Amino acid sequence: MNSEQQYIDLYDRYGEVIASHSPALLNGLRRQAYEDFRRLKFPTRKSERYRYSDVPAAFAPDYGLNLKRLDIPVNPYDVFTCDVPNLSTSLYFVVNDAFYDKARPAAPLPQGVMVCSLREAAEKCPDLLQAHYGRLAPTGEDALTALNTMLVQDGLFIYVPKNTVLERAVQVVNILRSDVDLMVNRRVLVVVEEGAQARILFCDHAADDRAFLATQVVEAFVGENARLELYELEETHVKNHRFSNLYARQAAYSTTVFAGFTLHNGFTRNRTDIVLAGRGAETSLYGCVIADQEQHVDNNTLIDHQAPDSHSTELYKYVLDDRATGAFAGRVLVRAGAQGVTSQESNANLCATKEARMYTQPMLEIYADDVKCSHGSTVGQLDEQALFYMRQRGIAPEEARTLLKFAFVAQVLDVLKLDALRDRLHYLVEKRFRGELGKCEGCKFRK
Amino acid sequence: MEEKNKFVREVAEKKYEYGFTTDVQTEIIDKGLSEEVVRIISAKKGEPEWLLDFRLKAYRYWLAQRQPDWAHLTLPEIDYQAISYYADPTQGRKKDGPKTLDEVDPELMKTFDKLGIPLEERLALSGTAVDAVMDSVSVKTTFKEKLSEKGIIFCSISEAVREYPDLVRRYLGTVVPYRDNYFAALNSAVFSDGSFVYIPKGVRCPMELSTYFRINARNTGQFERTLIVCDDGGYVSYLEGCTAPMRDENQLHAAIVEIVVNDNAEVKYSTVQNWYPGDAEGRGGVLNLVTKRGHLRGANSKLSWTQVETGSAITWKYPSCVLSGDNSQAEFYSVAVTNNYQQADTGTKMIHLGRNTRSTIISKGISAGRSQNSYRGLVRVAPGADGARNYSSCDSLLLGSECGAHTFPYMDVQNDTAVVEHEATTSKISEDQLFYCNQRGIPTEEAVGLIVNGYAKEVINKLPMEFAVEAQKLLSVSLEGTVG
Numbered sequence: 001m002n003s004e005q006q007y008i009d010l011y012d013r014y015g016e017v018i019a020s021h022s023p024a025l026l027n028g029l030r031r032q033a034y035e036d037f038r039r040l041k042f043p044t045r046k047s048e049r050y051r052y053s054d055v056p057a058a059f060a061p062d063y064g065l066n067l068k069r070l071d072i073p074v075n076p077y078d079v080f081t082c083d084v085p086n087l088s089t090s091l092y093f094v095v096n097d098a099f100y101d102k103a104r105p106a107a108p109l110p111q112g113v114m115v116c117s118l119r120e121a122a123e124k125c126p127d128l129l130q131a132h133y134g135r136l137a138p139t140g141e142d143a144l145t146a147l148n149t150m151l152v153q154d155g156l157f158i159y160v161p162k163n164t165v166l167e168r169a170v171q172v173v174n175i176l177r178s179d180v181d182l183m184v185n186r187r188v189l190v191v192v193e194e195g196a197q198a199r200i201l202f203c204d205h206a207a208d209d210r211a212f213l214a215t216q217v218v219e220a221f222v223g224e225n226a227r228l229e230l231y232e233l234e235e236t237h238v239k240n241h242r243f244s245n246l247y248a249r250q251a252a253y254s255t256t257v258f259a260g261f262t263l264h265n266g267f268t269r270n271r272t273d274i275v276l277a278g279r280g281a282e283t284s285l286y287g288c289v290i291a292d293q294e295q296h297v298d299n300n301t302l303i304d305h306q307a308p309d310s311h312s313t314e315l316y317k318y319v320l321d322d323r324a325t326g327a328f329a330g331r332v333l334v335r336a337g338a339q340g341v342t343s344q345e346s347n348a349n350l351c352a353t354k355e356a357r358m359y360t361q362p363m364l365e366i367y368a369d370d371v372k373c374s375h376g377s378t379v380g381q382l383d384e385q386a387l388f389y390m391r392q393r394g395i396a397p398e399e400a401r402t403l404l405k406f407a408f409v410a411q412v413l414d415v416l417k418l419d420a421l422r423d424r425l426h427y428l429v430e431k432r433f434r435g436e437l438g439k440c441e442g443c444k445f446r447k
Numbered sequence: 448m449e450e451k452n453k454f455v456r457e458v459a460e461k462k463y464e465y466g467f468t469t470d471v472q473t474e475i476i477d478k479g480l481s482e483e484v485v486r487i488i489s490a491k492k493g494e495p496e497w498l499l500d501f502r503l504k505a506y507r508y509w510l511a512q513r514q515p516d517w518a519h520l521t522l523p524e525i526d527y528q529a530i531s532y533y534a535d536p537t538q539g540r541k542k543d544g545p546k547t548l549d550e551v552d553p554e555l556m557k558t559f560d561k562l563g564i565p566l567e568e569r570l571a572l573s574g575t576a577v578d579a580v581m582d583s584v585s586v587k588t589t590f591k592e593k594l595s596e597k598g599i600i601f602c603s604i605s606e607a608v609r610e611y612p613d614l615v616r617r618y619l620g621t622v623v624p625y626r627d628n629y630f631a632a633l634n635s636a637v638f639s640d641g642s643f644v645y646i647p648k649g650v651r652c653p654m655e656l657s658t659y660f661r662i663n664a665r666n667t668g669q670f671e672r673t674l675i676v677c678d679d680g681g682y683v684s685y686l687e688g689c690t691a692p693m694r695d696e697n698q699l700h701a702a703i704v705e706i707v708v709n710d711n712a713e714v715k716y717s718t719v720q721n722w723y724p725g726d727a728e729g730r731g732g733v734l735n736l737v738t739k740r741g742h743l744r745g746a747n748s749k750l751s752w753t754q755v756e757t758g759s760a761i762t763w764k765y766p767s768c769v770l771s772g773d774n775s776q777a778e779f780y781s782v783a784v785t786n787n788y789q790q791a792d793t794g795t796k797m798i799h800l801g802r803n804t805r806s807t808i809i810s811k812g813i814s815a816g817r818s819q820n821s822y823r824g825l826v827r828v829a830p831g832a833d834g835a836r837n838y839s840s841c842d843s844l845l846l847g848s849e850c851g852a853h854t855f856p857y858m859d860v861q862n863d864t865a866v867v868e869h870e871a872t873t874s875k876i877s878e879d880q881l882f883y884c885n886q887r888g889i890p891t892e893e894a895v896g897l898i899v900n901g902y903a904k905e906v907i908n909k910l911p912m913e914f915a916v917e918a919q920k921l922l923s924v925s926l927e928g929t930v931g
Binding site for chain 1: 517519828830843845846847848849850851852853854855856857858859860861862863864865866867868869870871872873874875
């Protein structure tokens with residue numbers, strides 16, 4: 001049987017159950033998504049954007065779904081302590097795929113700012129939601145987006161009104177916890193209006209006793225002169241599958257930073273599509289991947305320069321150990337008429353063992369002439385001379401190696417504007433390189 | 448502005464200089480492709496049983512395949528039944544072929560004169576042996592005797608099938624198997640002629656070997672097959688130059704080049720391709736869909752591809768290297784120029800299998816008019832390729848606001864001791880450089896020519912001398928007046 005069949009069957013049988021436990025707005029797109037998913041089927045490795053990830057295999061196992069939206073009897077505020085001390089954020093939780101709204105952070109948000117579930121948003125501001133939900137994530141083009149739209153029952157809504165500046169970062173912790181193998185479908189809608197500023201940090205955590213399959217679709221609207229920083233930190237475990245599709249659209253002179261840190265995972269596939277629709281829009285994409293064992297991390301990005309004078313920077317760094325597989329495909333598209341674009345793309349990778357495998361594919365597609373675009377990509381090892389130098393000075397080979405690896409990824413970590421998070425990441429990455437991160441058995445949430 | 452526009456118009460309206468048809472008696476078989484046609488081609492060439500089998504296997508495989516569509520190209524529908532698969536300009540003449548220059552069809556000789564490559568002059572001036580291929584059958588091979596003294600075989604592939612069947616059978620299809628791709632299967636089924644070169648052990652070929660391919664008869668696809676075998680310690684430099692006359696319909700060119708490089712041997716393969724690119728509105732032009740690959744079998748072997756691509760409506764090819772010998776070295780130098788509505792999707796593949804293998808890729812793309820120019824390249828390092836090293840650099844230059852330049856590099860690295868580097872830049876000609884030239888009294892057009900030639904120098908320098916001159920001329924002709 002094809003992998004997609006079980007999802008088609010699921011929808012055929014439980015379509016009504018799914019719909020009855022969802023806000024009406026989400027149901028509006030479901031039928032179309034279902035048709036699109038049936039038509040598209042799961043992408044195979046023959047499809048250019050999925051060359052490096054075996055999607056059908058990841059979706060083949062039988063996972064449970066919490067279609068009736070049963071609560072899990074746990075208060076994440078009690079059991080979860082954040083890995084990042086001294087980080088002053090407005091902390092929210094998404095447990096499996098449901099926004100946890102039984103308790104909320106004490107400090108109030110500025111006037112008009114909303115951080116709530118899609119269900120709540122559908123009641124409070126239906127027009128706003130209607131105007132944005134599903135507008136950036138086309139179901140007719142990516143089967144995973146179609147699948148998510150077809151099955152999603154709730155999600156997270158973050159809204160920052162015009163000219164409002166969020167001083168504190170919004171931290172959203174995605175927790176996966178279940179007694180059976182579970183599939184979750186997360187949905188995030190971010191609207192940052194004209195002149196507004198926001199910083200958002202997503203942390204993925206998963207309990208390690210069960211296998212999880214998480215699909216996620218993020219839509220981010222960034223208004224004129226607005227600024228959005230979105231950080232994603234994944235610390236899950238080897239039985240976790242993550243498929244994330246992020247779509248962003250930027251108006252004139254807006255600035256965004258999208259950064260993903262994959263410290264510990266199983267199978268991760270991140271798609272990031274940024275449309276620079278307004279003149280002077282600017283985006284920076286950063287990624288840092290540390291993988292060992294049989295971990296798989298595939299980052300696939302598209303920066304679509306539709307407007308003149310837009311700028312983009314991309315920097316991705318991978319450290320692969322054991323039998324890990326890394327893939328990076330970054331496409332920069334400069335449309336006809338988008339003059340004055342500058343774009344820099346860079347991907348550097350360290351392969352520490354013979355079995356580790358790295359695919360890299362930086363692409364430039366340019367239809368305008370007054371542009372300056374470049375990309376660079378390297379795969380290599382630690383500098384022998386630097387190692388020798390350190391050993392000469394009495395540093396043990398293992399330690400020297402860790403230091404060099406650390407220095408290698410530090411370039412990406414240092415772009416973080418959240419000081420506490422940056423310091424913490426330095427610490428976590430160092431711990432990760434010493435192999436200590438995956439060993440903490442005591443706490444189910446702190447992998 | 449007025450001045451510039453005038454200049455652009457002039458150049459745009461410039462006719463393809465090499466567009467003419469020679470009135471040579473050509474024997475063409477009926478249009479269409481079928482098993483029967485494959486058998487006829489084989490029979491006409493008096494081929495042995497094994498070669499016919501090879502062709503038939505390829506043909507049956509081809510039937511089961513679909514034309515690939517993954518390239519960044521808009522490929523017109525090709526009607527394979529509307530093409531004649533065999534044209535022989537020497538038929539109806541003396542069967543044994545011409546012995547001296549006087550015996551060569553005078554019309555044919557004029558054609559070469561028009562192309563600016565008179566055989567005699569070439570012989571006298573450069574000491575180059577020319578195996579002139581015109582519509583599939585090798586017309587004349589020169590300097591053969593001098594080469595045969597050294598044991599070098601340089602002849603048409605049909606002759607090689609007759610004279611050295613064992614050699615051909617041993618190597619044909621080993622580098623590019625007929626199942627390699629759609630066009631390779633087609634070529635394997637219907638290939639008509641091409642060159643065969645064999646360099647025996649320890650022999651350095653004393654001269655540059657060269658072949659001119661032309662597509663002459665209307666609607667005959669050119670299905671060349673070139674096989675170069677360089678045995679232990681040998682050396683050869685092979686040149687291939689192409690011009691084709693003007694046609695309205697697209698002409699199909701699906702060639703295969705196979706190169707085998709054994710221990711300590713070195714092969715240099717240089718191409719200048721200037722086929723008819725279609726007119727300013729994008730009508731007509733040659734479809735250049737070629738499979739070229741070299742297999743570096745031996746230790747310390749070396750292979751270098753150099754190409755200057757200025758012609759063809761569509762160029763789709765990736766001269767590649769399989770580096771299986773330890774310490775083998777491969778190089779790829781390319782300049783691809785597209786203008787008007789031309790499209791190019793070209794690059795290379797470097798497959799590192801052996802230890803301490805090294806490869807270098809230097810690619811320079813220049814797009815003008817409404818053309819689309821893509822670099823696509825693969826660098827693969829297999830698990831056993833310890834110490835593999837690759838350096839790739841791909842630059843694109845954009846002249847005009849309606850053209851496109853694209854870079855699609857692929858890197859698959861499966862070895863921790865490999866070092867693979869890739870860098871690419873895309874930009875237009877620097878205003879500063881133009882301004883500097885203008886300041887010193889160099890008009891803009893000349894300045895562009897100057898800068899472009901400097902930009903391509905790295906590659907042009909790799910060409911043998913005669914070719915370098917031709918290539919430079921081609922570059923300036925293709926690019927004059929593209930700034931506006």
